[in-house]
Amino acid sequence: MAEVVLEGVGKVYSDGTRAVRDLNLSIADGEFLVLVGPSGCGKTTALRMVAGLEDISEGRLLIGDRVVNRVPARDRDVAMVFQSYALYPHLSVRDNIGFGLSLRKMPKDQIRAKVEHAARILGLTEYLDRKPRNLSGGQRQRVAMGRAIVREPQAFLMDEPLSNLDAKLRVQMRAEIARIQRDLGVTTIYVTHDQTEAMTLGDRVAVMKKGVLQQVAPPQELYDRPANLFVAGFIGSPAMNLLQARLERDGDGDGGLRLEVGGQTLPVPARVLDERPALRAYLGRDVVVGIRPEDMEDAELVGSGGDEAGGTLRSTADLVEAMGSDVLVHFAVEAAQVVTEDTKELARDAGTDVLGALDAPRTDLVARFSPRTRV
Ligand code: ATP
Secondary structure, three states: OOOEEEEEEEEEOOOOOEEEEEEEEEEOOOOEEEEEOOOOOOHHHHHHHHHOOOOOOEEEEEEOOEEOOOOOHHHOOEEEEOOOOOOOOOOOHHHHHHHHHHHOOOOHHHHHHHHHHHHHHHOOHHHOOOOHHHOOHHHHHHHHHHHHHHOOOOEEEEEOOOOOOOHHHHHHHHHHHHHHHHHHOOEEEEEEOOHHHHHHHOOEEEEEEOOEEEEEEOHHHHHHOOOOHHHHHHOOOOOOEEEEEEEEEOOOOOOOEEEEEOOEEEEOOHHHHHHOHHHHHHOOOEEEEEEOHHHOOOOEEEOOOOOOOOOEEEEEEEEEEEOOOOEEEEEEEOOEEEEEEEOHHHHHHHHHHHHHHOOOOOOEEEEEOOOOOEO
């Protein structure tokens, strides 16, 4: 096991495409780091550079104190798990898992012991003599993991390993990967475009956009303190609501601030101002206010004469989506479409009222702002 360090790593492909720019990341021994970002952001390129499958154009890559820029893939002592599993169809599960060890001429009884140990960890013992075509997608995925495990590498590198599985299996395998990584304590870099996978698996998550690292932080910090608008919008499902607003001084002279959102006014909660005094620098300027759907608490449907006290946004519910445990209520505030999450209890009311009212004069929605509102 080892630390993996990227220092100013960049990649320019031969056609001039700059896929990764000045990437600085330090993955601690035993850490699970997830690289996440939209398609084309450079995450696979970054991982392939660590694996040695792609040349590094700029910067230095260290695996356990050793600069490995020029070390070939097979000598880097890392194991890659691909999206496609890359299994040999004509070999049994046993031979697939042990393949890398046979190549290295490890004695047969040692290979047998290692393969059987990995199979136990992965729940594959009863499938060792089957061919990959006779396995389910999840079992094939496990065989690919097994091949990485038996090598006892310094690091696991995983490129979207769950993307070929159906939704239910993905959740199961996600938990399994987390467990195995924790048990083995192997430094892991995991690439995905799925922010839920990133948030549930990573000790830390690195968010990339257009080849540039945007933020690297533990999942909760990323969620609570996104470094910029891109991270704010990318992390979280349903996504954070982002509203254009203007920050003004509150009229009552106590130093408070308010946000003008379209024609409506929202006081900035005192706690937000205490935590982020730098906000005052934006006084009189256009800002974007970010509100997590679940922070729009106590959303309630009221009649047209409803409560319009400070700290509420008034709008009209466009759509109510019942998701079982949660209900998403969509409504428009100026140009922005806003989503709020609600409890099952409310869902029943909202579902009835709003759906019934869609073609008729529509019901108003008041979303109260909780103190967790972020600006
Ligand atoms: P995805 O999730 O779609 O796999 P990604 O974030 O992993 O995307 P990369 O595959 O690393 O992104 O690609 C980053 C950029 O580099 C993209 O613009 C891509 O088109 C480009 N790219 C990838 N491979 C090559 C190549 N061999 N030659 C030229 N450009 C490439």
